[in-house]
Amino acid sequence: MTFSSFIPPQRTLMGPGPSDIAPQVLAALSRPTVGHLDPTFGGMMEQLKQLLQFAFQTRNECTIAISAPGSAGMEACFVNLLQPGDSVVVCINGVFGQRMRENITRCGAKAVVVEDEWGRAVTPQKLEDALKQHPEAKFVAFVHAETSTGALSDAKTLCSIAKQYNCLTIVDTVTSLGGVEVNVDGWGIDAVYSGSQKCLSCVPGLSPVSFSPAAVDVIKNRKVPVQSWFLDQSLVMTYWSGKGKRSYHHTAPVNSLYALHEALLMLYKEGLQQSWQRHLTQHQKLVAGLDELGIDFVVPESERIPQLNAVNIPQGLDDASVRRSLLDEFNLEIGAGLGPFAGKTWRIGLMGYAARNENIALCLAALKQVLSN
Amino acid sequence: MTFSSFIPPQRTLMGPGPSDIAPQVLAALSRPTVGHLDPTFGGMMEQLKQLLQFAFQTRNECTIAISAPGSAGMEACFVNLLQPGDSVVVCINGVFGQRMRENITRCGAKAVVVEDEWGRAVTPQKLEDALKQHPEAKFVAFVHAETSTGALSDAKTLCSIAKQYNCLTIVDTVTSLGGVEVNVDGWGIDAVYSGSQKCLSCVPGLSPVSFSPAAVDVIKNRKVPVQSWFLDQSLVMTYWSGKGKRSYHHTAPVNSLYALHEALLMLYKEGLQQSWQRHLTQHQKLVAGLDELGIDFVVPESERIPQLNAVNIPQGLDDASVRRSLLDEFNLEIGAGLGPFAGKTWRIGLMGYAARNENIALCLAALKQVLSN
Structure with a gap:
């Protein structure tokens, strides 16, 4: 085997963690x-x-x-x-x-x-x-x-x-x-x-x-x-x-x-309240965008974690191949479902440094493109 | 309390670990x-x-x-x-x-x-x-x-x-x-x-x-x-x-x-044998230098770990103040003794990237200067 230094790709991390790092x-x-x-x-x-x-x-x-x-x-x-x-x-x-x-x-x-x-x-x-x-x-x-x-x-x-x-x-x-x-x-x-x-x-x-x-x-x-x-x-x-x-x-x-x-x-430096508010605001932007794509949430609105968005995979789509396309074509990671939710849900993280406008814009645009393929 | 980014000093790590990092x-x-x-x-x-x-x-x-x-x-x-x-x-x-x-x-x-x-x-x-x-x-x-x-x-x-x-x-x-x-x-x-x-x-x-x-x-x-x-x-x-x-x-x-x-x-890339040999060679250089300073080893020669040199603290010296001087004046860390050896021995590490000529030269020169104070 030939060994070489590992140069990782530059991903946008919007799964269940690790999240994007500043x-x-x-x-x-x-x-x-x-x-x-x-x-x-x-x-x-x-x-x-x-x-x-x-x-x-x-x-x-x-x-x-x-x-x-x-x-x-x-x-x-x-x-x-x-x-x-x-x-x-x-x-x-x-x-x-x-x-x-x-x-x-x-x-x-x-x-x-x-x-x-x-x-x-x-x-x-x-x-x-x-x-x-x-x-x-x-x-x-x-x-x-x-x-x-x-x-x-x-x-x-x-x-x-x-x-x-x-x-x-x-x-x-x-x-x-x-x-x-x-x-x-x-x-x-x-x-x-x-x-x-x-x-x-x-x-x-x-x-x-x-x-x-x-x-x-x-x-x-x-x-x-x-x-x-x-x-x-x-x-x-x-x-x-x-x-x-x-x-x-x-x-x-x-x-x-x-x-x-x-x-x-x-x-x-940001402040706790400000950080919670940022996560909530970005969550709301994501919700609006996903709604336009016809993607709905697993959890009732009042019980949702703003920073960890579990959504139902639209019918007829192959979970793994969509996530793979997002990764290969957009360097974007979103999370798979776990346990009984495997294959049925995605988990889109908006955690910490990942809860930014540019991440939401990328995520929605990439999803739109991959889902329309 | 005021918080600020932590900018660590650039130490030379010759204690029992962590060792110097490439x-x-x-x-x-x-x-x-x-x-x-x-x-x-x-x-x-x-x-x-x-x-x-x-x-x-x-x-x-x-x-x-x-x-x-x-x-x-x-x-x-x-x-x-x-x-x-x-x-x-x-x-x-x-x-x-x-x-x-x-x-x-x-x-x-x-x-x-x-x-x-x-x-x-x-x-x-x-x-x-x-x-x-x-x-x-x-x-x-x-x-x-x-x-x-x-x-x-x-x-x-x-x-x-x-x-x-x-x-x-x-x-x-x-x-x-x-x-x-x-x-x-x-x-x-x-x-x-x-x-x-x-x-x-x-x-x-x-x-x-x-x-x-x-x-x-x-x-x-x-x-x-x-x-x-x-x-x-x-x-x-x-x-x-x-x-x-x-x-x-x-x-x-x-x-x-x-x-x-x-x-x-x-x-x-270095090779196992080459790495072992390097640790041994550097150990021998350290031994020769410590001998000149009148510092002797805790462990009989045939049972020594080349990369972890436990030495007896010369009589009359204060363990903590010598180590503190090495740290403050030379940014050099050597290790204290553990358990029953606390206060009686130092542990000088020559591990991995630390097993280099320049580290041994620094360690011997710094020890010589601090011990003569």
């Missing part, structure tokens, strides 16, 4: 690597923590970026909080709710499943019914923005119900953070994880997480060690705490953290 | 992000697998990069192979052998510990004695190059003993891969992990791993699921297999994988 974030990524215990890097990490607190709207001290993708962030939340035998009510309305259940059972805990139709939000009443029937439940877990279906659930209401039943909440904000309101402290989220490659428009590979003081108490009072050494927050925090000497746990992904810092700085 | 690797890192299911990215991943097979000297089909640092690679080996109740003989002569034991116990398995002095290689006879006394042992685990102490163990002999007792072998090659001989197939290593940021001179955050067919059999015939969903190789391989359609497991760290591909390409 040039300044890629520039930050390739700045000179310093040691993970370098004092200058420690200063950067302190800023990064505060920027994450800003993005999550939290004062949680334990707010960091896990050195691995969102799936590891999800796992970090479950393995740190759950102990064998614990009961967790988990709301499932797509792939990522299912993944939460997988995590629960692999922790030796019991999953009480609340199911909703794919493409719909979680029904608060179903959660309340489950909690009434399961007073032993200690945690409630759900996905805020189901990336697999485009459905946005009412995280504030779901958390409020969980609190009424004295449960801690574990919330997936992988696709929501930065794109729609996420209010960790205001809503009472106890453990939250996100991904770097969605509305934060950073490279994939990092997972912002935050644990409330109540969650930290649970971690501190565990009777059995966290099953993952790598994700054990009681150890990871000796590196991230910043109070006094940082001690080595694992080697931090230095350059990726530069990029996340820069991406969060962009969000900070 | 400009072409940083350039590859910041190439435009493509989707993790992009067909062009799939082609890159196929090359990456083959380059990893080259570096590990293996034909193992299951040879990939874990989307997280070396500690997660370690965990991937243990959680996939071990089941509760399994017995594992683990050789401990430093921090990373201890970390292996942590992983073993967190899998619910039993660790039979073979201990050697820190700063010395693992004693093969002790391993053999332990295996005689523990016929129930299924695995032997050890660290090839103990990054915490600078001691290189005889991996070939240790694996050969393990095979005589029908044990599968789990070997840490985080600091050895690319710097000294690692022969996965030739030595009979069944599960091996490394790190991107040592002799491969790539950014930190990825962990190359490889599993032998015998190890894959163990994974396929597990009675209980792998406790980590993120690291479950039976799922991860549906993405990496490349045979037919790649299916989504987690979002791969696209840009970091570009960088690892480029770093491995550099190793491939």
